[in-house]
Amino acid sequence: MSVKKEEIRENKPLRLVIKIGRHVFPSDLDSKIISVYAELFCKLRAEGHRIVVVTGGGGEARRYISIVRELGGSEFACDLLGIDVSRINAKLLITKLGDEAFPEPPSSLGELRKAFDGGKIIVIGGLQPGQSTNAVAALAAEAIRADLFINTTDVEGVYTANPKVDINAKKLDVIETDELLKQSLMGELHAGSYELFDPIAIKIVERSQIPTRIINGLKPENVIRVVKGEAVGTLVKPS
Amino acid sequence: MSVKKEEIRENKPLRLVIKIGRHVFPSDLDSKIISVYAELFCKLRAEGHRIVVVTGGGGEARRYISIVRELGGSEFACDLLGIDVSRINAKLLITKLGDEAFPEPPSSLGELRKAFDGGKIIVIGGLQPGQSTNAVAALAAEAIRADLFINTTDVEGVYTANPKVDINAKKLDVIETDELLKQSLMGELHAGSYELFDPIAIKIVERSQIPTRIINGLKPENVIRVVKGEAVGTLVKPS
Amino acid sequence: MSVKKEEIRENKPLRLVIKIGRHVFPSDLDSKIISVYAELFCKLRAEGHRIVVVTGGGGEARRYISIVRELGGSEFACDLLGIDVSRINAKLLITKLGDEAFPEPPSSLGELRKAFDGGKIIVIGGLQPGQSTNAVAALAAEAIRADLFINTTDVEGVYTANPKVDINAKKLDVIETDELLKQSLMGELHAGSYELFDPIAIKIVERSQIPTRIINGLKPENVIRVVKGEAVGTLVKPS
Amino acid sequence: MSVKKEEIRENKPLRLVIKIGRHVFPSDLDSKIISVYAELFCKLRAEGHRIVVVTGGGGEARRYISIVRELGGSEFACDLLGIDVSRINAKLLITKLGDEAFPEPPSSLGELRKAFDGGKIIVIGGLQPGQSTNAVAALAAEAIRADLFINTTDVEGVYTANPKVDINAKKLDVIETDELLKQSLMGELHAGSYELFDPIAIKIVERSQIPTRIINGLKPENVIRVVKGEAVGTLVKPS
Amino acid sequence: MSVKKEEIRENKPLRLVIKIGRHVFPSDLDSKIISVYAELFCKLRAEGHRIVVVTGGGGEARRYISIVRELGGSEFACDLLGIDVSRINAKLLITKLGDEAFPEPPSSLGELRKAFDGGKIIVIGGLQPGQSTNAVAALAAEAIRADLFINTTDVEGVYTANPKVDINAKKLDVIETDELLKQSLMGELHAGSYELFDPIAIKIVERSQIPTRIINGLKPENVIRVVKGEAVGTLVKPS
Amino acid sequence: MSVKKEEIRENKPLRLVIKIGRHVFPSDLDSKIISVYAELFCKLRAEGHRIVVVTGGGGEARRYISIVRELGGSEFACDLLGIDVSRINAKLLITKLGDEAFPEPPSSLGELRKAFDGGKIIVIGGLQPGQSTNAVAALAAEAIRADLFINTTDVEGVYTANPKVDINAKKLDVIETDELLKQSLMGELHAGSYELFDPIAIKIVERSQIPTRIINGLKPENVIRVVKGEAVGTLVKPS
Secondary structure, three states, rough: HHHHHHOOOOOOOOOOOOOOOOOOOOOOHHHHHHHHHHHHHHHHHHHEEEEEEEEEHHHHOOOOOHHEEEEEEHHHEEEEEEEEHHHHHHHHHHHHHHHHHHOOOOOOHHHHHHHHHHOOEEEEEOOOOOOOOOHHHHHHHHHHOOOOEEEOOOOOOOOOOOOOOOOOOOOOOOHHHHHHHHHHHHHHOOOOOOOOHHHHHHHHHHHHOOOOEEEOOOHHHHHHHHHHHHOOEEEEEOO | OHHHHHHHHHHHHEEEEEOOOOOOOOOOOOOHHHHHHHHHHHHHHHHOOOOEEEOHHHHHHHHHHHHHHOOOHHHHHHHHHHHHHHHHHHHHHHHHHHEEEOOOOOOOHHHHHHHHHOOOOOEEEEOOOOOOOOHHHHHHHHHHOOOOOEEEHHHHHHHOOOOOOOOOEOOOOEEEHHHHHHHHOOOOOOOOOOOOOOHHHHHHHHHHHOEEEEOOOOOOOOOOHHHHHHOOOEEEEEE | OOHHHHHHHHHHOOOEEEOOOOOOOOOOOHHHHHHHHHHHHHHHOOOOOEEEEEOOOOHHHHHHHHHHOOOOOHHHHHHHHHHHHHHHHHHHHHHHHHHHEEEOOOOOOHHHHHHHHOOOEEOOOOOOOOHHHHHHHHHHHHHOOOOOEEEEEEOOOEEEEOOOOOOOOOOOOOEEHHHHHHHHHHHOOOOOOOOOOHHHHHHHHHHHOEEEEEEEOOOHHHHHHHHOOOOOEEEOOOO | OOHHHHOOOHHOOOOOEEOOOOOOOOOOOOHHHHHHHHHHHHHHHHOOOOOEEEEOOOOHHHHHHHHHHHHHOOOHHHHHHHHHHHHHHHHHHHHHHHEEOOOOOOOHHHHHHHHHHHOOEEEEOOOOOOHHOOOOOHHHHOOOOEEEEEEEEEOOEEEEOOOOOOOOOOOOOOEEEEHHHHHHHHHHEEOOOOOOHHHHHHHHHHHHHEEEEEEEOOHHHHHHHHHHHHOEEEEEEEO | OHHHHHOOHOOOOOOEEEEEEEOOOOOOOOHHHHHHHHHHHHHHHHOOOOEEEEEEEHHHHHHHHHHHHOOOHHHHHHHHHHHHHHEEEHHHHHHHHHHOOOOOOOOOOOHHHHHHHHOOOOEEHHHHOOOOOOHHHHHHHHHOOOOOEEEEEOOOOOOOOOOOOOOOOEEEEEEEHHHHHHHHHHOOOOOOOOOOOOOOHHHHHHHHOOOEEEEEOOHHHHHHHHHHHOOOEEEEOOO | HHHHHHHHHHHOOOOEEEOOOOOOOHHHHHHHHHHHHEEEEEEEHHOOOHHHHHHHEEEHHHHHHHHHOOOOOHHHHHHHHHHHHHHHHHHHHHHHHHHEEEEEOOOOHHHHHHOOOOOEEEEOOOOOOOHHHHHHHHHHHHHHOEEEEEEEEOOOOEEEOOOOOOOOOOOOEEEEEHHHHHHHEEEEEEOOOOOOOOHHHHHHHHHHOEEEEEEEEOOOOOHHOOOOOOOOOEEEEEO
């Protein structure tokens, strides 16, 4: 089913959810990479696509969270700080997008749905403790009935082993959600140096049959290629 | 560690999170069972315990969700309705609790934390699509740094097989969170006719080391017994 | 005055407020009748009309309210539950309307006015204790300066007696608001098995001179006919 | 029943709702009368009573509403301005009450209920178009399960005719709600130069059996007397 | 730089922020002058300009504030009342603007930015104690990246002395922000009988290089002339 | 007047507003200094004082703002980010304070006032663009009618010249607000390497006669000394 969707992709505007994380927001923030992504999103919007971008906390979140831990803060408090930093990242991207973007990151999925009708690019960060921004992205994709959910990482997709340490690691072209769920919980698959997908995100992709691709976000042009229907990265196929 | 906590339990007031679901809110709502639980919570409060009750959607939620499906609604829409019904359940319990309870179910964890300082019983339902009320309960336990998280079901605890169909099913006295997580994903453990715990709830219990017990909610007195330190049901031990 | 308005009706798009209640949301919810109404509203929108739909609590609200009473809840608590159920009904209709509708029932008249400018169908339920959804509908009509307020019931309009028990009951073609107010308070007029209009709703129709028709909602096509200017049901004429 | 309540009144703290209007907030605002009432409320609070004060729009509201009419505003717009002015009146009283009062007028009945638990004097104005501050007061009385609802006017209570023009007008000691409703709609009873009670307020007093007294607010000491159990003004007896 | 902007003004639609105060909202409110300004704003909108109007508290605010002082209220309480009155003034103007205006004054700058995207005239009052409506206007100009900020007063612009008492007072055609800041703090310049600009407003005009003109608001046509690029009043030139 | 207040200070609990900035939140966040201040605030609370702490954006805010500038963001956008970072700083302090603190930084002065009545330590950051956290602190002092406003910097108080570059710089024991205002605008006084006080903050201290001391925050014990009534740092005397 989703293959057909991909074939006709060039001919119609899509509803897109794109998750970006640490490779755009490293611990030493760099305005250049943010600007590259901003231009890319504007280009997609100019082509008629409707876009929700979800920003992770990135490297800064880690730094703040380590301070929270030093202060004796709970995991809940760590999550709250991580959400704040992801929202700051969202605002940095909004700053560059200017009038192309909804002026604030929505603070709930309900707000997201209302903002989405306005036609601007929506940039949203984390929402609630106990929930990664990957889960927010999957929920956003469900909420707007996205045609395509693109999740970026810092390698080419999902691998059979950690590609950074194992030269025999093989990139997968397709993986089913139940396999991805099992393996991610067992820690046998790899998608860069941090966890790619949390169980909730996978479950949501599965239950709502959301066409999903995991790609290398260090090559921003990959986003354009996927939107055009190219088989970049790893296709996550709902079971 | 948590064992020690249990030993000294009778001597100090506890911060409690108690999750109640379909056995209190079946599809044909029954005011009697709600009243029984209300009295039980008032009694615990009178003993000095501070209480957050989390209500599931129960049987009514299922009924509404089937209508949403008939109307072509998304899973997201189903979740939204389920949340609404769980909040109605919360309000029914609040009605019986009267002045003992905070007058409304909080609509976020932040609101919960502020309400908790007022000293009344807080009753809260679902919060967000993609998140079960079990996850809300675990997050609430984390947010208020609960001493004990009690999750009720309709059998005696966690079993090695479905106790309703397999006479050899054995109730476990203790289960570690990583085992619970693995088995719940594989579907080999049973805690009544519906899923007891979602992966997020388990992960949160684990990461915040929350002492947790799964008990039979059809016997409300079990709640009192657990609070007193009795080894009722199944202890979930953070790995 | 309002007669003239009716004559030219086919030629211009109208601002419509349509109240639907128990006949669309009976105690055993039926997705079919909801779907019929959803299609009807989409058709009206496609013709250029701007629409606010107000949903009552229907049969489910009564069921919940009886539980609240059993729990010793106040009338205030009953109203709160009735409002919650009316909002659930609104969401069911929104589910079927999909992208044609504003994604959530507004929670205040101020929010309604802002949402109305977006051009989608707005579905709203109850707002506040002490106020029926008929009053909400009249206020909504006032807030958006509606050209026509359609209130549906389960008989053909306003009768001189209860048409279900008195075979001599005569349907009225026109009734003035002051007569409707007096009679509804004395209980001498009938509009189906439950009260059609509360005093506040009548007062608002009167003070803002809102053209109003009471029709049989069991025949959904009546809504179309009234919008086209046919003299269906009973015209409520502001005194 | 309510008579018994009055007998034991001196011995227990009461939950009070007191409505004040144009006689405290005339078109030329006078800080003295506001101060007199503020002291009176502080005194009642010091005696242990819990108090909600509802402020009407008074004379200033009328002035603003006439401007709205000149600007071609709807009745809805008039009501919105009236609410704003009643809230300003509430803030003036709060200013004088200082730390004895909740710092802001609640903007909904839900907020009122939460604020009430804090134990301070709550001052609230209007809430929604189509609803007088008398209705707000009755709803507030219902929401907090008031023991006594005191509504002040500028004559001694409810009369058989307008006491300002008819020397034969007789003050009633007791009136039942259904009689008050009927007569107020027919315009045969009088309680000063403006309408005392709207139909919704009367209905709420009736349905929740709220002990209610209408007294002369030009004599502030009347409030104290009623709280002590004296039979001042007119008792409104729920039918 | 800003001069060039002025030259090409007639050929493109502008983003305008216009501050109006006591001359439109004197202590005895007059619907005529409000109507004149409403028509003027509609005309500008019809020409394609996008407009934010900021309303001061005017004469009514002063009256209310004197009551707050009599009641022993703090300066903070005075500011709160002033804000309320400025918002009422905003609503009066919105009433006349009808469908041309966003239906409510935004209550924060974030809300203003979201409302601005809808294309209607936005009318906003005060926001926070310690901040004049002149500062709100400057911040609004910054928030929407205004092309022109027009501040109206009751004389022809900024003078070297009080033009109402000193016949040698000379109107300035241009003043730089640092000079305006210095002089306004020293009290040597005059712009009518009340302070024209607060330090924060001036600082914001300076830091964001907002082209700003101070004109005589008693001649509403001045607004049109400035928008067309005429050198009316005093140009405030960011240093 | 304020001198007398200081004399009797040891004998009564005070309402305190304490502003902390870059010396507690440098660009490389250090949990130790945050912890020192947290303990200090807990100690003051244990002595009965009621405390509002206002956190500046500190060094991190500067870092973020430079990124906003690189992205072409407006001054308004810079301020928004600065506010976010100041709120994160507030949350870090709240994390350490645990149950002693209100669980979130209030997002408005109205919320602050309501939270203050709960008796916990309130930690608040920035509120609105165009307003420094020094202004927030002064407004908070006004809102809660503070007995003492302590503003910390990184030198001993206000100097006649920059003490870091001019060895003849003399610390002032007392300075009047009008002098402070004039000099701060002219840049002749010094209070460390960044501006101590903005004009709005000074104006508010003056208009509400708030006893204010500027002290060296690098020596946290100074806070205790000032609260005890010692003449540490520079007294700002309202003119």
